Amino acid sequence: MKRDANSWLSILVAIGVLVCFVLAGNAFQVAQPLSAESDPFGRAIDAFPPGLVATAKAVGMLLLGGWLFGLLASRLGSSRITGYLVFGILASPMFGAFLFGDDVNWVLSKEQQPYLLLVNDLAITIIALTAGCKIDLREVRDTFKSVSLILAFEFTLVLVAVASLMTFMLSKNPVFSEYGGLGTVVLVAIVIAIVATANSPAVVIAVLSETKAKGIMASTSVSVTVCKDLLLIVAFAVALGLSVNAASTARAQALSDDSPPEAVATAPATDGDVAPPAEGTPPEQKSIALKLTKQIGGSLVFGVLTGVALAWYLRRTNAYLAIILTLGSFAIALISAQYGFKPLLVGLAAGITIANRYKDYKPDLFNAIENLSVPVFVLFFAVAGTKIDPGLLGQVWGYVLALFSLRAVSVWMGTGLGCKFSGMDPPASRWLWTAFIPQAGISLALATVIAEEFSAFAFSDKVYAILLSTIACNELIGPILFKYGLERAGEVQKD
Amino acid sequence: MDVFIPILVLIGAGLLATSRPAYRLRRSRPATVLVAGGWVSVLVGVVLGPSVTGLIDRESIFNAVPLLALGLGWIGMLVGLQFRWSLLRSLPRAVWLIAAADFLVSAAVFGTLGYALLSRWLPEPSPALLTIPLVFLVAGSLGWSVETRSLGAHFDRRPIVLVRAAGALAGGLAILAFGVATKLVSVDALGALSLTPDRAALKLLHSVLLALAIGFVGRGMIRLAGSSQGHQFTVFLGLVAFIAGSANQLDCSPLITAMCTGAVIANIRSQGIQQFEAFIFRAEHTFAILFGLLTGLLLEPVTTPLLLLGALAFVAARIVFKPLVMGFGFRSVRPEWALDRHAGMLPLLRIGACRQAPLMLALGVSLVLVEPSTFHKELLGLLVLVGIASELMPAIFAWRAHIKPDDPADEERPA
Numbered sequence: 001m002k003r004d005a006n007s008w009l010s011i012l013v014a015i016g017v018l019v020c021f022v023l024a025g026n027a028f029q030v031a032q033p034l035s036a037e038s039d040p041f042g043r044a045i046d047a048f049p050p051g052l053v054a055t056a057k058a059v060g061m062l063l064l065g066g067w068l069f070g071l072l073a074s075r076l077g078s079s080r081i082t083g084y085l086v087f088g089i090l091a092s093p094m095f096g097a098f099l100f101g102d103d104v105n106w107v108l109s110k111e112q113q114p115y116l117l118l119v120n121d122l123a124i125t126i127i128a129l130t131a132g133c134k135i136d137l138r139e140v141r142d143t144f145k146s147v148s149l150i151l152a153f154e155f156t157l158v159l160v161a162v163a164s165l166m167t168f169m170l171s172k173n174p175v176f177s178e179y180g181g182l183g184t185v186v187l188v189a190i191v192i193a194i195v196a197t198a199n200s201p202a203v204v205i206a207v208l209s210e211t212k213a214k215g216i217m218a219s220t221s222v223s224v225t226v227c228k229d230l231l232l233i234v235a236f237a238v239a240l241g242l243s244v245n246a247a248s249t250a251r252a253q254a255l256s257d258d259s260p261p262e263a264v265a266t267a268p269a270t271d272g273d274v275a276p277p278a279e280g281t282p283p284e285q286k287s288i289a290l291k292l293t294k295q296i297g298g299s300l301v302f303g304v305l306t307g308v309a310l311a312w313y314l315r316r317t318n319a320y321l322a323i324i325l326t327l328g329s330f331a332i333a334l335i336s337a338q339y340g341f342k343p344l345l346v347g348l349a350a351g352i353t354i355a356n357r358y359k360d361y362k363p364d365l366f367n368a369i370e371n372l373s374v375p376v377f378v379l380f381f382a383v384a385g386t387k388i389d390p391g392l393l394g395q396v397w398g399y400v401l402a403l404f405s406l407r408a409v410s411v412w413m414g415t416g417l418g419c420k421f422s423g424m425d426p427p428a429s430r431w432l433w434t435a436f437i438p439q440a441g442i443s444l445a446l447a448t449v450i451a452e453e454f455s456a457f458a459f460s461d462k463v464y465a466i467l468l469s470t471i472a473c474n475e476l477i478g479p480i481l482f483k484y485g486l487e488r489a490g491e492v493q494k495d
Numbered sequence: 496m497d498v499f500i501p502i503l504v505l506i507g508a509g510l511l512a513t514s515r516p517a518y519r520l521r522r523s524r525p526a527t528v529l530v531a532g533g534w535v536s537v538l539v540g541v542v543l544g545p546s547v548t549g550l551i552d553r554e555s556i557f558n559a560v561p562l563l564a565l566g567l568g569w570i571g572m573l574v575g576l577q578f579r580w581s582l583l584r585s586l587p588r589a590v591w592l593i594a595a596a597d598f599l600v601s602a603a604v605f606g607t608l609g610y611a612l613l614s615r616w617l618p619e620p621s622p623a624l625l626t627i628p629l630v631f632l633v634a635g636s637l638g639w640s641v642e643t644r645s646l647g648a649h650f651d652r653r654p655i656v657l658v659r660a661a662g663a664l665a666g667g668l669a670i671l672a673f674g675v676a677t678k679l680v681s682v683d684a685l686g687a688l689s690l691t692p693d694r695a696a697l698k699l700l701h702s703v704l705l706a707l708a709i710g711f712v713g714r715g716m717i718r719l720a721g722s723s724q725g726h727q728f729t730v731f732l733g734l735v736a737f738i739a740g741s742a743n744q745l746d747c748s749p750l751i752t753a754m755c756t757g758a759v760i761a762n763i764r765s766q767g768i769q770q771f772e773a774f775i776f777r778a779e780h781t782f783a784i785l786f787g788l789l790t791g792l793l794l795e796p797v798t799t800p801l802l803l804l805g806a807l808a809f810v811a812a813r814i815v816f817k818p819l820v821m822g823f824g825f826r827s828v829r830p831e832w833a834l835d836r837h838a839g840m841l842p843l844l845r846i847g848a849c850r851q852a853p854l855m856l857a858l859g860v861s862l863v864l865v866e867p868s869t870f871h872k873e874l875l876g877l878l879v880l881v882g883i884a885s886e887l888m889p890a891i892f893a894w895r896a897h898i899k900p901d902d903p904a905d906e907e908r909p910a
Binding site: 013038039040041043045046047048049052053054055056057058059060061062063064067068071115320323331334335370371372373374375378 | 502553557558560561564565568617618619624715716719723724725726728729730732733734735736737738739740741743744778781864866867868869870871
């Protein structure tokens with residue numbers, strides 16, 4: 001009992017001291033002393049962008065603070081992931097601005113955020129590798145029927161429910177009564193609903209790693225989440241292409257009716273993934289198909305090649321694996337960013353290749369990833385937390401509550417129906433839905449894409465705020481719920 | 496810029512470095528010393544960087560700055576962890592004598608050379624302008640490479656203690672001297688450089704206080720992490736990043752702060768501290784390669800005749816004075832250590848003292864991080880050139896003396 005109290009005290013003291021350090025550091029920070037504009041020979045100095053050098057501190061802070069909060073959450077019986085996220089939210093400059101206004105010198109600064117996002121793709125690749133290593137294709141083949149049924153029911157029900165709600169909400173927006181009418185509203189609502197169907201493979205993998213869960217619920221949750229991600233990429237790209245096209249065409253039409261032709265020519269164009277419609281031809285369809293082939297096909301091919309290369313390294317050298325994985329993931333992230341691949345798919349394909357084609361090397365790889373997983377999870381989720389703006393939640397909480405509840409209910413119903421038709425037995429079938437509540441990186445990325453694509457429309461800011469706040473709620477509550485579900489399904493391994 | 500090509504080049508270089516022919520090549524002494532000193536990765540960095548092929552551009556290098564800051568924290572820790580009080584107390588007097596002699600000789604010889612070079616090179620050399628580069632050149636010349644296996648012969652433990660311990664002390668001194676010097680100079684409101692000794696003293700005090708505080712908090716966290724490798728790794732990585740980053744933010748020297756933190760942690764007896772030390776030491780090779788690569792990317796190659804002449808003078812001074820200092824150390828312990836039994840290997844160890852410590856690259860990178868000017872990048876280039884040239888000296892000496900290199904398998908044997 002005394003030992004327990006000491007440990008609690010240690011965590012709280014460590015958190016307190018850490019925060020004091022950072023706040024004191026921010027209060028006493030000074031500008032770089034040598035801030036001359038040129039060197040002694042008069043040559044201009046390439047000064048580092050603001051926030052760059054201090055990013056190392058931000059990384060350290062997120063690692064230590066996130067880890068301590070995770071420990072605290074775990075002692076409270078919650079998921080560590082929630083702890084990491086909560087720390088990210090508390091440390092974010094938006095939280096500081098929410099409490100004390102924009103001028104406050106908070107734990108993290110806005111300048112550091114873009115550099116912190118660089119670690120995101122790196123973390124996603126490692127997380128995807130972990131997921132890939134857990135997928136046994138023979139097992140997937142055996143459970144294909146149940147996975148596809150659960151996926152179909154859950155995906156459809158969430159899509160229909162959220163699309164209906166969004167159609168209702170958006171149809172009240174005057175933008176659509178002027179530009180496009182109900183057809184456009186439905187298309188835009190479907191795009192937004194697709195974001196609501198997304199869930200987080202990263203959270204699923206992280207919670208499974210944390211709880212060391214094994215069983216039908218654990219394996220089905222990974223399979224459904226990963227398959228849904230593939231489906232989501234295709235569905236999102238198609239729906240986004242069509243809706244952006246419909247909305248932009250209707251908008252241009254409306255503008256040309258009201259204004260002279262030159263005004264239409266100078267109207268802000270949406271600079272998205274899909275080209276604006278050209279007269280007489282439907283290039284958008286070709287562009288979507290090409291983009292999807294490149295994105296999915298390219299990612300899978302690159303992933304398989306990476307898996308083969310990794311297996312070759314494991315056979316040939318098999319040393320410094322943690323370092324090779326970190327650097328390799330960084331390389332994958334850079335190459336993916338350049339060629340438009342999805343790091344998640346690349347990592348997944350690489351992991352599946354090793355787990356199914358080069359089984360002898362799977363344990364080595366898995367052990368190395370396991371050792372890396374804690375810092376990667378801490379950093380990834382703490383950084384994800386820094387993107388959440390508590391100020392936004394206060395503005396749109398009514399819509400958020402409606403969307404959150406509707407999504408949760410439809411996930412529960414859809415998964416329940418899928419489990420019933422696929423013949424999955426309780427207790428796994430009763431708690432599987434909890435795996436599909438969490439949302440994180442992918443949902444955030446899709447929401448950002450929507451905000452960018454529809455930035456010319458008046459509804460975009462509000463929809464973005466609603467989506468972001470709902471994702472934040474799912475992000476926070478999801479891991480706790482999933483951990484609870486796994487415990488109730490009896491799949492958590494006791495140490 | 497296409498990232499694919501530099502990544503392919505790096506993978507290719509890695510494959511080449513671990514191939515059988517490269518392994519055979521490493522049996523030749525020049526290749527062995529270049530690999531052991533980490534100079535090969537510096538050269539790869541130079542080739543990939545903006546000065547040569549431009550495959551990796553300046554913007555990408557900028558993105559690696561947080562990694563460099565982390566690396567500086569790591570290196571500072573690595574040095575600081577060696578300063579365990581019980582270990583320092585057990586060092587023979589000769590080690591302290593060598594370190595002191597080396598400090599004095601380096602300050603006099605390399606200080607004079609550095610002053611001559613800088614006063615000819617810089618257009619308007621003022622005391623404030625000269626301080627940082629001059630201290631950098633002197634600090635970069637302190638000590639020698641503490642690695643002895645690549646020298647090839649089987650050495651007895653005793654003389655090696657002299658080489659390693661004196662080298663480690665010199666490393667600590669160099670970090671201290673350079674760190675204080677960077678805080679001695681600041682830009683005033685009119686944009687002119689001025690000397691501010693009070694600020695340097697205050698920053699040193701800041702560093703020590705920060706190190707003490709983080710050391711004790713770190714100790715608590717290490718204990719909380721328990722025996723789980725993943726959790727230990729998170730705390731260790733977080734501590735190193737936090738120390739380096741906090742020092743940067745507070746305008747303290749990251750190397751000094753991390754070194755002091757390392758010293759604090761080394762002197763705390765607590766659960767998990769040994770794992771922390773092992774974690775820091777185990778990553779030495781990996782960090783050396785990464786750091787070498789980034790150093791190569793950052794530096795500006797030395798091409799002007801004056802700087803080439805300066806580099807040559809520095810190498811020559813190392814060849815003349817460093818063996819003298821080492822010889823003085825050997826002489827002072829010769830009777831009680833019975834060094835006459837090892838007479839054959841002492842000349843090689845003495846000439847081995849010519850080799851510049853790879854640790855000094857950290858000073859160069861730190862200089863560029865203080866202010867990323869072309870002038871500082873040229874100074875880093877100068878240091879690297881001196882390092883590579885002085886590294887090759889023992890190899891040439893051994894070749895001239897017809898000392899055959901050992902089998903690489905023997906190199907792996909702990910000295």
